[in-house]
Structures are given as structure tokens and as C-alpha cells.
Amino acid sequence: MTHGTDAPCPPDALGRAASALRHRLARLAAGALDLLFPPACLACHKAIAAHGALCPACWGRINFIEKPYCERLGTPFPYDLGIEGLHSPEAIANPPVYTRARAVARFEEGPARVLVHRLKYSDRLELAWPLGAWMARAGQEILVAADVIVPVPLHRRRLIWRRFNQANALALGVARFCGKPVDPFALVRVKPTAPQVGLTRAQRATNVQGAFAVPEEARPSVEGRAVVLVDDVMTTGATLNAAARALLRGGAKRVDVLVFARVVTGA
Numbered sequence: 001m002t003h004g005t006d007a008p009c010p011p012d013a014l015g016r017a018a019s020a021l022r023h024r025l026a027r028l029a030a031g032a033l034d035l036l037f038p039p040a041c042l043a044c045h046k047a048i049a050a051h052g053a054l055c056p057a058c059w060g061r062i063n064f065i066e067k068p069y070c071e072r073l074g075t076p077f078p079y080d081l082g083i084e085g086l087h088s089p090e091a092i093a094n095p096p097v098y099t100r101a102r103a104v105a106r107f108e109e110g111p112a113r114v115l116v117h118r119l120k121y122s123d124r125l126e127l128a129w130p131l132g133a134w135m136a137r138a139g140q141e142i143l144v145a146a147d148v149i150v151p152v153p154l155h156r157r158r159l160i161w162r163r164f165n166q167a168n169a170l171a172l173g174v175a176r177f178c179g180k181p182v183d184p185f186a187l188v189r190v191k192p193t194a195p196q197v198g199l200t201r202a203q204r205a206t207n208v209q210g211a212f213a214v215p216e217e218a219r220p221s222v223e224g225r226a227v228v229l230v231d232d233v234m235t236t237g238a239t240l241n242a243a244a245r246a247l248l249r250g251g252a253k254r255v256d257v258l259v260f261a262r263v264v265t266g267a
């Protein structure tokens with residue numbers, strides 16, 4: 001048997017060649033993009049090595065939430081007692097209807113607040129991917145057991161005015177890294193509510209009471225399922241608690257909460 005120049009190339013060799021070509025083209029495209037739009041810090045815009053990241057200074061200014069923290073609320077403890085699964089006094093005295101909450105960082109002055117505000121108010125939707133990646137890591141333990149990711153919805157009037165829902169953008173970002181499905185229609189905001197900014201804890205809870213519902217046609221995607229509820233920021237937890245209550249009434253087996261940032265007091 002002879003092997004001439006016209007002998008067909010084995011399929012696996014063709015596949016490897018095609019893969020190498022795609023990789024080379026992707027690198028060329030990335031290089032061209034870097035020339036047109038050099039990588040810059042997501043928060044301060046200083047030059048950095050790669051897109052979708054923070055410079056060392058901004059990274060160091062984010063107060064990440066890490067263990068030890070309350071198993072229920074995800075709020076950090078001031079010191080490590082060496083005991084897993086502890087609940088904070090707040091969680092014991094006033095337990096939420098959701099099972100667990102997790103967050104990437106504290107919501108305070110600095111890069112964390114800047115990133116949230118740019119996504120929410122400046123239409124910087126590209127921020128949802130890196131923020132979603134951080135959220136997927138922070139919420140890994142609750143995402144593993146999740147069946148579906150549900151973003152906290154906006155009322156249709158506010159959605160028309162804002163043009164997009166930042167919670168849905170973050171949910172899609174999280175799903176990109178954890179592989180779980182997102183259902184933006186599993187929960188609806190059935191009544192418009194006043195902005196929560198400036199309200200007391202009690203006023204916030206009253207403001208969102210009865211604000212959410214699971215539509216009848218969405219019940220099959222919720223009933224008996226473990227849901228991860230996603231939002232950008234948690235302040236007192238009133239909005240997320242109201243949304244989780246609606247999901248549980250709609251038949252959800254369990255509701256966990258995942259946000260990018262949360263207000264932490266007394267720690």
C-alpha cells in the first residue's frame with residue numbers, strides 16, 4: 001500500500017488542525033481588540049493585563065466576604081470560632097424565609113459600589129460577566145444543588161424606563177459559569193413599589209409586601225425545585241425575603257439567595 005500526496009488526511013488530524021486554526025484566529029482577534037480597546041480596570045480604568053478584571057489597587061479595596069460567616073445570612077463573623085455552620089444572633093432572632101444567602105463583597109464606598117452603580121445606572125452590561133463569575137464562586141455551595149436561577153424582577157413600568165433588569169444580567173452571568181438554567185419569567189413584580197433607598201427596615205418590609213408572585217403558567221418551572229434567587233445588592237433583605245416567599249408559595253422546594261454585594265452592619 002502506497003501513500004501518495006493525494007492520500008486523505010485522517011479525521012482526527014483534520015479536527016486538530018481546525019481547532020488549532022480557530023485558536024490562532026481567536027488569539028489574533030483578541031490581539032486586535034486589545035490594540036483598539038486596551039484592557040482597563042473595571043473600576044478605575046487604569047491599564048491592566050487582561051480584559052474583565054480589576055487592577056491590584058482596586059482589588060485590594062474590595063472587602064470580600066469570606067468564611068467564617070453566618071450559615072443562614074452569609075454575614076461575616078468578626079472572628080473565627082472554629083465551628084462550622086454557626087448562625088448569627090440576627091438569623092436566630094429574625095430568620096428569613098430563604099434558606100441561605102451568599103454575597104461576593106460588602107456594599108460600601110469603593111470599587112464594589114462603583115461596579116454596581118455602573119451596571120445598574122450606566123448601562124454597563126459588560127460588567128455582568130465578571131461580576132457573575134465572582135458570584136458563581138461565592139455561591140458555589142448553593143449553586144451545586146440548584147435546579148434553576150431566578151432573577152429578582154423589575155415592575156414592567158420600571159423595566160420600560162430602565163430598559164434592562166440588572167438582576168437578570170447578573171443571573172445570566174452566573175449561569176455562564178455554573179451551567180444552571182435561568183428563568184426570568186418564573187417570578188413577576190405584580191405591584192410597583194417606591195424605591196427602598198432611605199426607608200427603615202420596617203418600611204422596606206411593608207413596601208415590598210405582596211409585591212411578587214409566581215404566574216400560573218410558570219409554576220411548572222418552580223414547583224418542587226431548588227431555586228437560587230439573584231439580585232445585585234442586599235440591604236436589609238426585605239426585597240429578597242418577599243421574593244423568596246412568593247417562590248415558596250408558588251411551590252419551590254427551597255430558595256437560596258445570591259447577590260454581588262450586601263450591606264453589613266455591626267461586623
